[in-house]
Amino acid sequence: MGFIESFGQRLASIRKPAAYTGGEYGAVMKDLADVRLSVAFCFPDTYDIGMSHLGLQILYGLINSLPHVWCERAFAPRPDMEELLRQSDTPLPSLESGRALRDFDVIAFTLQYELCYTNVLNMLDLGGVPIHARARSGLSPLVIAGGPCALNPEPLTDFIDAFVVGDGEEVTLELMGLLLEAKAQGSDKQTLLRSLSRVEGIYVPASVGDGGPAPVRRRVVADLDTAYFPTRPVVPNTEVVHERVMLELFRGCRRGCRFCQAGWANRPVRAASPATLLTRAKAACEHTGYDEIALTSLSSSDYPHISRLCAELLEYTVPRRVNLSLPSLRADSFSSELSEQTLKVRKSGLTFAPEAGTQRLRDVINKNLTEDELLSACQAAFAGGHGGVKLYFMLGLPTETDEDVSAIAALARKVISRHRSAKGGKAAPPRVSLSVSCFVPKPHTPFQWAEMIHPAEMARRAELLRAQCPRAVTLRWHDPLTSYWEAVLARGGGETGKALEAAWRAGARLDAWSEHFKPRLWQEAFASQGIDPSDYALRARSADEALPWAHIRAGVRARHLWQEYQRALAGVTTPDCAEACSGCGACEGGGKGHES
């Protein structure tokens, strides 16, 4: 690790140096002499965020299970480390071998959030890699990217050689096989890209002909029991956001909330069996030494065997002082039994997401949750021993009025009164916190045609809510400007890449962090390229307009999404998949319905 020795004690002066030095328990070291293909798995955010991400651990473990392939990690440096690297002319190194990114065969980014796009460019540049795909003529390094933002890859097509769309477990192995073969045969980049473009789930921008991009079907892993799961993940040496075993109960969601990209773009629901989950949980706990297991999914209480799984897990966790947490709960499937189970070791927070204050608006977004169900869940939580509850809402949802905003505050008051019913008047008041985000119309959802509310109007509605909220309630809201730029990039076409590059060149970095986010830079960057950002974020699209992401086929028919949008505007709900099939197309052909 040359850079550690050359930086010496100077490295100790930066924030969290252990985030850059590697050597964690579970990190995979290989002999370079045996390595035929080297992969730098790059997370375009800081170590604290990246190491909390299950997808990174899955792909890191999966790729390293291959002989002769070594997957290493790199993260976006904070400004102090970037300054140290640039001042000393040291290229961004990987954590395992300390080699510069430019020395790898493959540089693979996971795209989790649009406001991390400048970090992609910055990491390439810091790693000594030309940022433009056209400037990298050799076979290596090949720059690829996957993750949820690859559902609209267009803003990054100037920079990325190939995108992987959908679940990574199977396509990554196919990809590694092709790369090994290409390297062994001494292929050129064009030949490799041609062969990649023929793989289902891979989008190669350079292969787009005059007729526009060919449809790219999202990859779907059908069986979570047999899919790779990392029971020996890397355990960070420094504090990260989530220090816990993440147990993925299922992928997809049966509910059909019309704003939720993860729900629509991960259909159909695929669940792991309780036996598999129990084995994975024990193995991962024993390897990591974590004192918490989180049951993760889009809606954990919808897992069909949730009660039995919790009971069996608690037999293991309670004697070992390991906490069990359920981060994503539906109020209508939350029981007092589940409430008690989550309190067996330590009190952890409880979060429900009604998303909207009135039944009318909850019907528009197809939340399929009544006020009674929410209040009953809160009462069950309070009766079970929880002293507080956190509620997620969104502002700016399609058709929202001031009445809907005021209803959020009214709902918070009702939750407080339910606490009195559950605990009696003399009990200490509950901790009720409202977390309010701004609605961003995302691709591959029924609201992909809808416009976003102007940030100034969003701020007015937030202020309206703040003025009406009871004082006992803690209210936090997301910065509307951050959401605005998220929408611009989420809905942008290929031409936005130039503005993205201009923003990065002007100094935009770590935009997902409020202390580093500079909206002025973005405004100026878009102006410099003659592009109006509001045209992407604030404009409703018509049914016949070609959407920039139309060639990415996530599984649900576009026609079905449009029908759902029309039902939303009419305030008509659609039952969830468990009650009645709505014919969205995602389950067709063994979970591969991809008709346009």
Place this chain on the structure above:
Amino acid sequence: MKADMRLRFSKTGRARFMSHLELLEAFRRCFYRCALPLRFSQGFNPHPLLSAAFPLSVGYAGLDEILDFGVEQYAEPSALPGLLTSRLPEGIAVHRAYIPDTPTSSARWGVYEIFVATTLPPQDFLALFGSPLLIETRSKKTARQINALPLVRAYDCESAEGGLLCRLELSVREPALNPMYIMRALDSRAVCAVTRRGFLREDGRPC
């Protein structure tokens, strides 16, 4: 049978950039991996009985550091070094485990070896110890100047390839002296590599 035990361990290489709290967390997880249940404190917020004496600054290596811990069940000390080391992050290795017969406070002096990348001659280092040795110490709110000479038991220096190799025996008990203060007085911009080799008792015997 409950037991209070002590480990002697080294923290070198990449692990030297772990902070004191990060080190304790790494050991807590390691004990869990080894199925060695730690004892917990009593009270509203129980925490494992685990303490590393005389925290090292981030970036410093330590060759013979001290960690005290309480276990629910006595574990054979001779088996612990191999078991624990195989389940710790790279750069942390346990060398000895035993039932302590003295408190950690019997250690009085830390023995430091410091490589300084500088062109200054050894005489410049030795000249620092002409009395008084005034250094500025800083806490979060205040800065003050003290004479550090009473906190230095021994010092030495020789030329080495690319710089100087300095040896210092400095107080580790309050008031403790961080060798960085002395190195800053010598050459505030030089790159240093600090290693604490071990501890001495008040009378200079190894601890």
